[in-house]
Amino acid sequence: MSSAQGSDRKFKVAVVGATGAVGAALLEILAERRFPARSVVALASERSAGSEVEYGRRKLVVQDLDQYDFAGTDIALFSAGGSTSAKYAPRAAAAGCYVVDNSSEFRYVEGIPLVVAEVNPEAIAQASEGRIIANPNCSTMQMLVALAPIHRQAGIERINVATYQSVSGAGRSAMEELGRQTAALLNFQTPQCERFPVQIAFNVIPQIDRFEDNGYTREEMKMVWETQKILDPQIRVNATAVRVPVFYGHAEAVHLETRDAISADQVRQLLAQAPGVELVDDREPGGYPTPVTHAAGADPVYVGRIREDLSHPKGLSMWIVADNIRKGAALNAIQIAELLVEHYL
Ligand code: A2P
Numbered sequence: 001m002s003s004a005q006g007s008d009r010k011f012k013v014a015v016v017g018a019t020g021a022v023g024a025a026l027l028e029i030l031a032e033r034r035f036p037a038r039s040v041v042a043l044a045s046e047r048s049a050g051s052e053v054e055y056g057r058r059k060l061v062v063q064d065l066d067q068y069d070f071a072g073t074d075i076a077l078f079s080a081g082g083s084t085s086a087k088y089a090p091r092a093a094a095a096g097c098y099v100v101d102n103s104s105e106f107r108y109v110e111g112i113p114l115v116v117a118e119v120n121p122e123a124i125a126q127a128s129e130g131r132i133i134a135n136p137n138c139s140t141m142q143m144l145v146a147l148a149p150i151h152r153q154a155g156i157e158r159i160n161v162a163t164y165q166s167v168s169g170a171g172r173s174a175m176e177e178l179g180r181q182t183a184a185l186l187n188f189q190t191p192q193c194e195r196f197p198v199q200i201a202f203n204v205i206p207q208i209d210r211f212e213d214n215g216y217t218r219e220e221m222k223m224v225w226e227t228q229k230i231l232d233p234q235i236r237v238n239a240t241a242v243r244v245p246v247f248y249g250h251a252e253a254v255h256l257e258t259r260d261a262i263s264a265d266q267v268r269q270l271l272a273q274a275p276g277v278e279l280v281d282d283r284e285p286g287g288y289p290t291p292v293t294h295a296a297g298a299d300p301v302y303v304g305r306i307r308e309d310l311s312h313p314k315g316l317s318m319w320i321v322a323d324n325i326r327k328g329a330a331l332n333a334i335q336i337a338e339l340l341v342e343h344y345l
Contacts, residue, residue: 010038011341012073014097016088017080018042018053018062021172022102025330026077031056033334036341043068044080070095074345075337078102079329093131098340100133100333107134107226114229116141117335118276119148123230124339133336138328139163139219139241140226143252145301145327146320149274150267151231155259158236161223162253165208166246166291167200169324174200178245196243205243217241249291250324258314264306267316271303276327280304289321296323299331 013030017023023044030040042053042060049064065084070076070092078085078092079102089099089106106112113123114134127133136144143161150156167174174195181191181201191199198205208219216224220239227237271277278300280289289295289302301322309315322328 008036009341009345010036011075011345012039012041013037013337014041014043014068014070014073014076014092016043016065016076016078016084017102018060019044019048019051020079021168021175022079022325022329024053025325026079026333027053027055027060029326029330029334031058033338035334035337041068041073070097073097075100075340077330077333077337079333089132096131098127098131098133098337098345100135100336100340102135102329102333104137104222105134106132107136107222108229109134114226115332115336116144116148116230117332117339118274119144120230121339124336124344128344133340135329135333135336136226136230137219137222138169138322138324139165139239139250139252140223140230141328141332142250142301142320142322142324143223143254144227144231145276145322146271146274146303146318147254147256148231149270149277150256150258150262150316151235153260153266153270154262156232156235156256157259158238158257159227160238160255162240162242163208163219163223164204164242164244164246164251164253165219166249166324167243168248169208169250169328170195170243175247178247182245200243200245202245204245206240208241208243246291248297248323248325249295249321250328251289251291251295252320253317254320255309255315255317257309257312258316261314262316264308264316267306267318271306276301278302281306288319291321291323295321297326298323299326301327 043065082103082105085103085105177195184191219241223239224237281304288304305319
């Protein structure tokens with residue numbers, strides 16, 4: 001173990017899926033946070049090899065992932081879907097490269113750490129052999145940044161959550177579909193559905209990812225499995241995941257029950273100090289966070305509408321909002337990369 005702090009060591013970084021929605025944010029945030037990169041390589045499929053993507057003020061020429069040799073690359077940030085990660089992440093790791101993987105391919109594999117930078121950074125140590133670290137699902141990510149301090153203080157026993165998830169979580173093609181459908185409807189034309197099972201413009205869809213045998217969708221089960229892996233296997237989670245016609249930023253209505261009683265005021269005090277959290281909780285019109293007014297393009301997880309549950313003596317309700325592409329995906333991946341540089345490379 002060594003420390004990059006105070007040193008001028010620089011690292012070779014690859015961004016896999018560089019032409020995608022999360023890939024663009026990865027490149028933007030690497031530049032914004034002045035990640036100590038000696039070089040940054042943009043990788044995508046053969047289809048977009050030769051095209052250009054932005055990295056700060058520079059442009060990078062996209063290379064074909066299939067032709068890329070990971071030997072000599074220190075960190076690869078993968079966001080190109082599960083099948084691409086399944087095929088190429090083990091190859092990169094075998095070449096000695098640390099992989100931070102944004103897909104769900106490795107999240108539930110025992111021995112592969114699943115890390116939220118503010119919640120369980122110590123779990124990265126388990127990756128020293130396998131070199132793959134999984135980045136959690138966007139909805140779990142923002143929920144746990146806000147709930148971990150409450151769990152440590154009062155012991156969360158149960159979480160009931162309904163999500164309001166933006167289309168950017170489903171990638172660029174999904175954002176384009178929302179735009180096209182909205183334009184079609186405003187021009188009295190019939191919208192075409194390709195990316196979503198039903199119309200998303202001016203609608204809400206209670207299905208994200210495929211259905212599981214138990215009647216929940218996979219997105220809902222991700223919140224169960226990932227909360228238990230990251231925070232505490234004893235926590236019971238019940239989720240309803242809903243896609244809404246918003247471009248950037250996921251919102252969540254969260255109801256939780258704790259072992260010890262904790263008041264709304266105590267929760268406000270806790271969250272005012274919590275890393276990565278910003279409290280926006282004024283009981284007046286607009287005194288709460290929304291995807292458009294707060295989250296889109298911003299780093300924090302915003303929490304508002306904190307109140308004691310009228311129907312349960314140890315229940316609390318709150319509203320959690322964050323940019324799903326930044327904290328929900330790219331930012332956390334880069335925070336993990338920063339921890340690797342700081343402690344493990
Ligand atoms: P490409 O542009 O070449 O298709 P999004 O989630 O916004 O749809 O982005 C998906 C990202 O994953 C894109 O950068 C896409 O690249 C990349 N990708 C998809 N399939 C592959 C693949 N087989 N190999 C490499 N990159 C891939």
